[in-house]
Amino acid sequence: MRLGLIFKLFRSAASIQRKRMILTVTAIAWGTISIVLLLSFGEGLKHTLTAGSTGLGEGIAICWPGETQKAFRGFPAGREINVLPEDADLLTQNIPEMEAASGEMQTWGAQLSYGRQNLNKRVVGVHPQWGKLRNQVPESGGRFLNQLDHDLKRRVAFLGWEIKQDLFGDEPAVGKTFTINRVPFTVIGVMKDKIQMGTYGGPDKNNTVIPISTFEALLGRRYVNVMVWKPRTPELMEHTKRRFYEVLGAKYRFDPTDERAIGIWDTVESQRMTANMSVGIEIFLGIIGALTLLIGGVGVANIMYAAITHRTREIGVLMAIGARKSYVMGPLVVESLALTFLGGIIGIGIGGALVQGLAYLQQNAQSEAMEFLGTPTFSLPVAATTVLLLGTIGFIAGYFPSRRAVSIQPAEVLRYE
Amino acid sequence: MSESNGALIEMKGISKVYDTGKLQVEALTGIDLTVREREFVSIVGPSGSGKSTLLNIIGCLDTPTDGSYRLGGEEVAGFGGDRLADVRNRKIGFIFQSFNLLPQITAYDNVELPLLFKGTSARERKRRVEDLFERVGLADRMAHKPTELSGGQMQRVAIARALACDPDLILADEPTGNLDSNSGADILHVFQDLAEAGNTLLVITHDNAIAQRTERMVTLQDGRITGDGPV
Numbered sequence: 001m002r003l004g005l006i007f008k009l010f011r012s013a014a015s016i017q018r019k020r021m022i023l024t025v026t027a028i029a030w031g032t033i034s035i036v037l038l039l040s041f042g043e044g045l046k047h048t049l050t051a052g053s054t055g056l057g058e059g060i061a062i063c064w065p066g067e068t069q070k071a072f073r074g075f076p077a078g079r080e081i082n083v084l085p086e087d088a089d090l091l092t093q094n095i096p097e098m099e100a101a102s103g104e105m106q107t108w109g110a111q112l113s114y115g116r117q118n119l120n121k122r123v124v125g126v127h128p129q130w131g132k133l134r135n136q137v138p139e140s141g142g143r144f145l146n147q148l149d150h151d152l153k154r155r156v157a158f159l160g161w162e163i164k165q166d167l168f169g170d171e172p173a174v175g176k177t178f179t180i181n182r183v184p185f186t187v188i189g190v191m192k193d194k195i196q197m198g199t200y201g202g203p204d205k206n207n208t209v210i211p212i213s214t215f216e217a218l219l220g221r222r223y224v225n226v227m228v229w230k231p232r233t234p235e236l237m238e239h240t241k242r243r244f245y246e247v248l249g250a251k252y253r254f255d256p257t258d259e260r261a262i263g264i265w266d267t268v269e270s271q272r273m274t275a276n277m278s279v280g281i282e283i284f285l286g287i288i289g290a291l292t293l294l295i296g297g298v299g300v301a302n303i304m305y306a307a308i309t310h311r312t313r314e315i316g317v318l319m320a321i322g323a324r325k326s327y328v329m330g331p332l333v334v335e336s337l338a339l340t341f342l343g344g345i346i347g348i349g350i351g352g353a354l355v356q357g358l359a360y361l362q363q364n365a366q367s368e369a370m371e372f373l374g375t376p377t378f379s380l381p382v383a384a385t386t387v388l389l390l391g392t393i394g395f396i397a398g399y400f401p402s403r404r405a406v407s408i409q410p411a412e413v414l415r416y417e
Numbered sequence: 418m419s420e421s422n423g424a425l426i427e428m429k430g431i432s433k434v435y436d437t438g439k440l441q442v443e444a445l446t447g448i449d450l451t452v453r454e455r456e457f458v459s460i461v462g463p464s465g466s467g468k469s470t471l472l473n474i475i476g477c478l479d480t481p482t483d484g485s486y487r488l489g490g491e492e493v494a495g496f497g498g499d500r501l502a503d504v505r506n507r508k509i510g511f512i513f514q515s516f517n518l519l520p521q522i523t524a525y526d527n528v529e530l531p532l533l534f535k536g537t538s539a540r541e542r543k544r545r546v547e548d549l550f551e552r553v554g555l556a557d558r559m560a561h562k563p564t565e566l567s568g569g570q571m572q573r574v575a576i577a578r579a580l581a582c583d584p585d586l587i588l589a590d591e592p593t594g595n596l597d598s599n600s601g602a603d604i605l606h607v608f609q610d611l612a613e614a615g616n617t618l619l620v621i622t623h624d625n626a627i628a629q630r631t632e633r634m635v636t637l638q639d640g641r642i643t644g645d646g647p648v
Contacts, residue, residue, distance in 0.1 A: 317517045320478055321531045321578065322506020324499045410505075411470075411479035414517070 024296075024303045025343040028390070031296035032347020033354065035289030035386055040355045040376035042285040046278040047377065048195055053267075053274040055196030055204075057134045059234040061241065062200060062265040063227040069260035073253060081252050081261045082223040085212050088127055090251070091229060095243045097236045101229035102127035105215045106201055112208060114167045114178035121163060122201065123180055123208045125215020131158075133228050135194065136204065142174045142189025145211050149188075153213040157185045162205035164190045183218060185210065197274075198267065200226070227262075234268045241266070290389055296343065297393030304336045305401040315405050316413030329402040336398025337391070344390040352378050424487075425586060425617050426452040426475060431484035431494075433470050433640075444470040445640045448484070452619065454585075457612040459628040459648075460621045462637035468621045469590055471637065475619065476588045477505050489585055506534050510579030514591035516571045518563040524574045525550070525559040531581040549577040553607065569600030576607055587611060589620045593627065605630065 068079045085103035092101050103126065110123040130136070131144035136158065138144055149156050157180070164173045164187075173187045196203055215221060231240035241264060242256070249256040308315070318328050355376045362375055405413075431448040434441055445467045452458055460468050473479040474486065477493060480501075486494040493504055505511070518527045528549055532542045550556045553573040563571055572592060579587055589608070593601035605627055612618055612632075620627060628634055629648060636644030 313517070314519055317519060318530070319502065320476075320505060320511050320517070322502050322534045322582070323530075324502045324534070326499075327534060409479050411473035414478070414513070 020303050020306065021339065024299045024339055025346065027296040027299035028293075028340055028343025028393075029296075029347035029350065031289075031293035032344050032386060032390065033351040034292040035286075035389070036348060036351030036378060036382065037354060037376070038285040038289040039282070039382040039385060040351075040378045042278075042282040043377040043379050043382060044359075044375050045281060047375070049197075049274050049278045052195040052197035053271045055135060055194045056198040056267060057228070057230070059237065059268045059271065060133050060228055060230045061237070061244075061267070063229070063244075064225070064263045064265075065223070065227070066260055066263050068254045068258055070255045070258045072255040072258070075253060079254070081248075081254060083227055083248065083252075083262070084222070085127070085216070085224055087224075087248065087251070088129070088227065088229075091227075091244065091247055094247045095240060097231050097240045097243065099230050099232045100129040100133055101227065102130035102133055103212055103224035104130065104226040104228055105212055105219075105221050105223075106225045107215075107219055110180050110208070111182070112163070112167060112178060112180055113182075114176070117167050119163075119166060121166075121208060122206060123210060123215070124201075125210050125212040125219075125221075127212055130209070130228060133230050134204070136209070137192045137194070138189035139192050141172070142187075144189055145209065150211045150213050153217055154211060155183060155185045155214055156188045156210065158189045158191065158209040159187055160191050160203070160205040160207045160209075161193055162203075163208055180208065180210070181218065198270065200265070237266060237268045286385065293386075293389055293393065297340075297397055300336060300340055300343075300394060301397035301401065303339070304332065304397050307335075308332060308401045308405045312405065312413050316410045319406065319410040320414065325403075325406040328406050329399070332402035332405075333395060333398035337394040340390050340394030340397070344386065348383065348386060423453045424451050425454050425456075425489055426450060427485075427487040428475075429485045431471075431474060431481045431486060433467075433474065433479070434482045443640055445474070445481070448640075448642060450635065450642065450645075452617065454617050455612075455615050456617055457608075457632045458619045458635060459631040459633070460619060460635045460637060461623070461628050462643075466637040467640040468637050470640075472588055472590050472619065472621050475586075476509050476511050477501050478511070502534075506531055507582055508585045510582070510584035510587045512572070512575050512579050512587070512589040512592050514594040516563070516568075516575045516595070518571055518574060518578075520563050523560055523562055524555070524566065527563065527574060528578045528581055531578060535582050545581065546577075549580055552580075553577045567600070568596050569603050572596060572600070572604050573607065576604075580611075585617065587616055587618045589618070591621055591623065593622070593624060 065081045065083045068075070068077050068081065071077050083103070088101040088103050092098050105125040107123050109120055112119045112121050126145070128145045128147050128150055136144050138158070144158055145156065148154070159167070159173060167173070167178060168176065173190055176187050177184050178187065179185065191204060194204070229244070231237050245256040245259070245262070248262060249258070254261040315328055355378045359375045428448055428450040431445060432443065433445040434443050448471060460471065462468050470479065474481050477488070477496070480497070481494055484494065485492060488504065489508060493501065496504065518524070525546060528546050529542055532545060537545065547556070547559070550559050553576055555570060555573055555577070558566060558570060563574065566574065592608070593604050596604065601624070608618060608620065609630060620631065622628055631648055634644070634646065634648050635642060
């Protein structure tokens with residue numbers, strides 16, 4: 001009964017102010033498009049920032065052996081600490097909280113040749129665990145280094161996509177043989193394109209990665225340049241760092257509180273900062289969008305105000321024949337909500353289509369700025385935020401003018417001629 | 418339905434002051450008025466004498482500034498909002514000079530509205546509305562919009578609407594004021610029929626012909642009752 005009543009009244013309330021309605025719906029649609037675009041780009045940028053900050057590796061620690069700063073058990077300060085590749089195993093065996101560890105040896109001036117191509121580039125030697133730690137995802141048809149490569153000191157290489165392009169051009173590289181310092185190596189995989197914001201030494205796309213055992217033999221190295229490891233969860237980072245110093249401090253005889261003996265770059269911390277930054281950007285974009293949508297809301301409030309003034313007499317009649325306040329206000333609020341949501345649906349439709357279109361353009365664009373902007377994403381939180389804002393605006397725009405109308409005595413309203 | 422003495426309206430010391438900011442206008446002063454059930458009363462007086470204000474207060478469309486108003490034994494002067502809306506819905510049928518039908522919906526829907534507000538069941542509403550149209554002689558016009566009806570027909574629809582919830586009291590503010598003489602005579606017949614059927618009616622009028630047909634005439638001048646007696 002009540003529902004039927006609301007609709008019956010709503011029908012009687014359906015106003016003739018078509019043009020004004022169209023303008024209002026347009027304003028709401030416009031505001032919705034703005035907020036959908038802004039939030040979608042915010043979402044895309046957040047993805048890029050998250051992916052970029054984890055491009056280097058998720059929740060990893062990167063360590064550089066250095067010099068002691070504190071005197072320890074008769075040793076003076078200023079002693080150089082050198083770490084061996086085998087220490088990766090020592091660490092994972094002694095620290096259960098450590099998920100994986102890998103040594104990394106680097107050389108900057110290796111000579112890479114394939115056919116007539118001759119390049120002077122970076123080569124790194126690593127443990128097989130390094131691939132997972134440092135997010136090295138192979139393109140299909142290839143793989144990363146494995147334990148057998150390491151054990152047999154195979155002459156195999158995993159290439160960054162840019163170095164692959166430089167050496168092999170567009171032809172497939174996996175299975176091909178090239179030389180590093182005139183020693184032949186077989187390409188076993190090429191790294192997939194990724195967004196990487198943090199680097200040390202250089203971006204992964206320019207790396208030529210070989211087994212650390214092969215590296216040692218080829219270049220006669222003994223010590224690692226870098227040690228990369230990861231705790232089982234980001235929360236264990238602080239504990240694992242302490243244990244790391246204790247284990248290596250015991251072996252190399254340095255004070256476990258001497259953080260200069262081995263420097264650690266803790267990416268958990270920087271990734272948290274990036275996450276906070278992206279939330280900040282989203283809030284900022286959301287506020288701008290909400291303000292734009294609010295302009296549309298003022299439009300709805302304006303039309304409802306005008307419509308209610310226009311219908312003052314009808315409201316008076318309804319009240320005179322015994323309509324309770326809610327019977328009069330209900331349909332008006334419903335109408336306001338309907339106008340808002342109509343605009344909102346149109347806006348979400350157009351905004352969603354624009355987002356799809358821009359995402360398509362962006363994916364096919366070559367520009368790095370566009371790549372960093374990320375793929376705009378119309379996600380559930382974006383939709384929920386928009387709907388919530390629209391609902392609030394529609395309700396307020398209908399509620400207050402209609403409440404004003406029904407709180408006047410019917411005699412006074414009916415006097416309007 | 419009301420108290421044993423049969424008084425439907427009991428007003429004591431009713432006054433109404435319009436506060437326009439700078440100026441306070443006293444529309445009604447010290448009105449004492451008692452109307453019994455089944456009475457047919459006309460209220461006459463020059464324009465600005467407070468007739469409409471009095472009728473609005475009787476019809477609960479407005480509230481008095483001061484005084485006591487008992488309707489069917491119930492003090493309504495202090496009522497507000499939805500309680501007053503329910504009184505208007507169930508106890509009072511109001512007929513306006515300019516009909517005040519809602520133009521966007523059909524005559525049928527206009528008459529059905531008070532029953533919807535009252536919460537009458539759908540089947541009962543249909544029966545009641547059709548019956549009312551039969552009574553005002555417009556059974557063949559139910560599906561028309563008010564704009565498709567003549568003035569006299571519109572006023573008859575308005576009467577049907579006023580009668581929808583079987584009110585204790587029927588109020589009319591210049592019901593023939595916007596009608597030609599033929600239609601006016603028609604409406605007057607309807608009122609006489611209603612009075613004969615035992616309804617309580619109060620009619621504001623300029624028209625002596627109407628006032629002469631009523632049983633009792635209340636005269637207002639400058640917001641006071643200056644005459645009250647049988648016609």
